[in-house]
Amino acid sequence: MPVIKRNGIQLHLEYQNDKEMLFKVSQTPNLPIQEVYIRTQTRGMVQFIASGTLKDSLFISFPTTNFPQGITEVTLFNKDAKPLAERLVYVNIGDGLQIKVTGLESSYPVRGKVNLKIKTSDKAGNPIPAQIAISVFDKMYKHKDGKNILTHYFLSSQLRGRIYNPDFYFNPSNKNRLRALDLLLLTQGWRRYIWDEVSLSEKQQSTAAISPQIKGRLRPIRKSKNSRHQKMLMLFNSNNSNKQMVLLDESGNFQLHEPYFTLGRRLYLKHFPSEKDEYEIAISDPFKEIKITINNKESIYPLIEELTDNITTEVIEPWETGKTIALDEVQIQTKKVRVFRDKYLGQLDSIAKIGFLNTDYIGACGYLNCTACGGGTKPIEGKDYPMLVGDDIPKKHPRIVGIPGREIVHVTYRNKRFTEEELLKKFNLTKIKGYYGKREFYQPNYEIESDPFPDIRNTLFWSPSIITNMDGEAEVSFYCSDINTAFIGIIEGLGEDGILGRTELDFLVNSK
Numbered sequence: 001m002p003v004i005k006r007n008g009i010q011l012h013l014e015y016q017n018d019k020e021m022l023f024k025v026s027q028t029p030n031l032p033i034q035e036v037y038i039r040t041q042t043r044g045m046v047q048f049i050a051s052g053t054l055k056d057s058l059f060i061s062f063p064t065t066n067f068p069q070g071i072t073e074v075t076l077f078n079k080d081a082k083p084l085a086e087r088l089v090y091v092n093i094g095d096g097l098q099i100k101v102t103g104l105e106s107s108y109p110v111r112g113k114v115n116l117k118i119k120t121s122d123k124a125g126n127p128i129p130a131q132i133a134i135s136v137f138d139k140m141y142k143h144k145d146g147k148n149i150l151t152h153y154f155l156s157s158q159l160r161g162r163i164y165n166p167d168f169y170f171n172p173s174n175k176n177r178l179r180a181l182d183l184l185l186l187t188q189g190w191r192r193y194i195w196d197e198v199s200l201s202e203k204q205q206s207t208a209a210i211s212p213q214i215k216g217r218l219r220p221i222r223k224s225k226n227s228r229h230q231k232m233l234m235l236f237n238s239n240n241s242n243k244q245m246v247l248l249d250e251s252g253n254f255q256l257h258e259p260y261f262t263l264g265r266r267l268y269l270k271h272f273p274s275e276k277d278e279y280e281i282a283i284s285d286p287f288k289e290i291k292i293t294i295n296n297k298e299s300i301y302p303l304i305e306e307l308t309d310n311i312t313t314e315v316i317e318p319w320e321t322g323k324t325i326a327l328d329e330v331q332i333q334t335k336k337v338r339v340f341r342d343k344y345l346g347q348l349d350s351i352a353k354i355g356f357l358n359t360d361y362i363g364a365c366g367y368l369n370c371t372a373c374g375g376g377t378k379p380i381e382g383k384d385y386p387m388l389v390g391d392d393i394p395k396k397h398p399r400i401v402g403i404p405g406r407e408i409v410h411v412t413y414r415n416k417r418f419t420e421e422e423l424l425k426k427f428n429l430t431k432i433k434g435y436y437g438k439r440e441f442y443q444p445n446y447e448i449e450s451d452p453f454p455d456i457r458n459t460l461f462w463s464p465s466i467i468t469n470m471d472g473e474a475e476v477s478f479y480c481s482d483i484n485t486a487f488i489g490i491i492e493g494l495g496e497d498g499i500l501g502r503t504e505l506d507f508l509v510n511s512k
Contacts, residue, residue, distance in 0.1 A: 002074040007031055011038075011076045011085040013182075014059070021064055021089060025076060026057040036084070042068050042091070043158075051509040067096040069499070070154045071185065075433070092177070093170070095123050096150070097130055097501025099491050100465045107508040110482045111446045111455065120472040120493060120501065127472035132493030134476060136461040139486040139506065149492040150502050159188045200466050214432070216269075218252035224276040233271050233281075237264030237434070238344040256283075261434040266342055269430040281430040286359040348423045360415060365397070368411065381411045446479050457481040461489075480509045 007028050013023040025036060036054045040047045040062055043143060047067055052058050064072075069092045078084040102117045120130040146167035147156070155166050168174055169181040218230060233246040233254065242263045246254050261267070273279050363373025368385040370376070371393050379385060388399060390406035401408055424431060439464045444451065461478035468474040480487075489505040 001379065008015060008086050009036075009054075009076065011074070013074075013087060013089060016064075016089065016091075018092075018094075019063060019065055021091070022059060022061045023087070024059055024072065024233045025052075025054055025055060026396065027054060029056065035079040037079075037081075039077065040067075040076050041056050041074050041075075042070050042072045047072065064091050066240070067091045069093065069225075071158050088183050090154075090169075090185060091180075094172075095499070096124060097121075097128065097493055097495045097499045098125075099130075099493060099501045099503040101489075101491065101505050104368065104505055104507060107510060110480055110484070110509060110511050112480045112509070113447070113477060114460075114480065115477045115506075116475065118466075118468065118476065118491065120468045120474075120495065122495070122499070124286050127470070128467050128468075128495045128497070128499075129422065129470055129472060130493045130495045132466050132491055133464045134466060134489065134491050136459070136478065136487055136489040138483065139488040141458065142488055145172050148490075148502055153500060160185075161188050163188070166330070174356075175230050187289055195236070198263070212258050214256040214284060214286060215283055216254050218248055218271055218383050219280050219282050220252075220255070220277070221280055222276075222278040226275060227274055229287065230271055230273065233269050235260060235263070235267060235269055235387040238266040238268070238342050240344055240347075260407050264434050265436045266344075267434040268344065269431045269432065273428060279428070283430065283432060330423070345420060345423060349418055349428055350425060360413070360416070368413065371395045372399060381415055382412060384410050384412050444479055455481040456483060458483065460487060482511075484510050 006032060009025065009027045009031070012024045012026070014024050016022075023038065024443060025038070033053060033055050035051065036058070037049060037051045039049045045068075050060050050062070052060060070090070072089050072091045074089055075083055077083055096441045098121045100102070100119045100121070102119070103115050105114075108114060114136075118132065119127070120132065121127050146165035148167060150170050151163075151166035153167065156163055163184070168176050169184070171177065176182075182246040218233065219225075229250075230252070231248055233248065234243055235246050235256075236243045238371050244260060244263065245271070246256065246260075248254050269281055271279055271281065297356055358378075360369060360379050360384060361373075361376040362368060362379050363370030363376045365373055366386065367373075370388070370397055374395075386408050388406065389409055390399070390403075391398070392403065392405055400406075420431075423429075443461065444455065458481075460480060461476065463476070466474050466476065486506060486508050489507075491505070492500075492502045494500055
């Protein structure tokens with residue numbers, strides 16, 4: 001454990017309610033009087049910065065009415081902008097998108113119709129247009145981990161370590177949830193102020209805005225004298241369908257616009273070089289550009305103009321005990337077999353094994369890859385063949401065996417395994433990622449059709465994108481299955497101003 005320090009400053013949350021939070025800053029008596037600053041920020045957005053003169057203790061209050069819901073970082077700085085202490089506080093846990101469902105009955109008959117009216121609003125009841133997702137399924141399949149849209153964006157993604165049952169802190173029926181949430185932030189909400197010297201010294205330039213297009217270039221590696229200029233590329237999906245032509249300029253540059261990516265989630269670009277030419281396709285990485293833009297974004301703090309980089313961190317030695325039982329090191333090694341999950345790459349792999357990529361042969365003498373024969377028939381997968389190996393293999397018959405360094409071995413022939421990179425290169429291809437195609441969720445309509453077969457659907461309704469109107473209203477309907485059980489519905493959504501909301505509903509389906 002680290003040594004207890006005799007001097008220090010404490011940042012303590014005295015109390016918190018729906019309108020404000022009060023902090024007490026105190027220091028040990030032997031420290032001099034100093035100017036301090038307290039900054040509150042939520043998800044990188046500064047809410048308030050306050051300053052004061054700290055003698056022995058100081059109380060600072062912040063109004064929280066206009067704070068966005070979520071974890072707020074409260075950081076204490078000295079006059080040189082050096083962080084002294086930090087506290088995480090969850091603010092406005094009850095705010096967010098309010099989702100109300102009407103028209104729901106407690107039970108429905110099998111194949112009965114369910115009609116729901118949904119309304120989205122803010123905490124004050126003002127209607128808000130929102131995009132919501134709905135899933136209605138057998139209650140038996142509900143996850144027990146307590147994760148949802150609120151716990152992910154407001155809690156789990158901002159804390160380190162695993163959070164057990166995070167939904168506990170958002171369920172109003174749990175009386176001690178706010179106290180438990182405060183303790184969670186105290187234990188898992190620590191920070192270390194370690195400056196990244198590489199990112200500070202190597203400032204990279206970036207464009208002002210991220211383009212929705214992907215730029216690329218067909219770059220020559222080797223060109224013959226009679227090389228011809230390529231004017232276009234072919235873009236197609238893994239089913240080798242929906243082919244599109246991509247135009248190249250004089251320098252080989254091209255752009256892939258957003259509609260191209262709707263062809264499928266795995267796309268291929270093919271170029272058509274001359275026989276003696278070799279090209280490669282270089283494509284820009286949009287995520288790298290986004291990362292550079294984020295790293296170069298300057299944070300402007302109204303009362304603190306500069307942050308010093310003369311910040312030291314204390315290294316805590318690992319805790320050791322004499323009762324540890326040391327085990328011998330165990331190493332487990334395995335060789336992963338690469339499986340071609342893409343149908344198109346699987347076809348290329350089959351072509352390569354019997355085509356120009358596979359140069360194995362059985363000579364007229366019956367030996368595998370006989371240098372004296374120089375060619376022959378294709379070997380058969382799994383069959384045994386003799387093979388002459390050694391350092392001095394003659395290229396003419398007869399070949400005498402028994403000379404040092406020359407011997408006959410028998411091998412079971414296996415086709416060569418080509419890597420994905422080898423296949424793409426040999427077939428002049430470049431793989432890029434596209435969008436997942438839209439799929440319609442199956443829903444029966446028992447008012448206009450009848451099905452004599454049992455309906456055993458465990459999921460009654462699923463829609464990932466429903467837009468409420470300007471009054472925050474939307475209607476959905478679906479039919480129950482023949483399963484007699486309890487069903488649960490989960491509705492999660494995002495308001496037009498970015499606020500998140502969630503609600504659940506449940507009902508029974510029976511044959512009575």
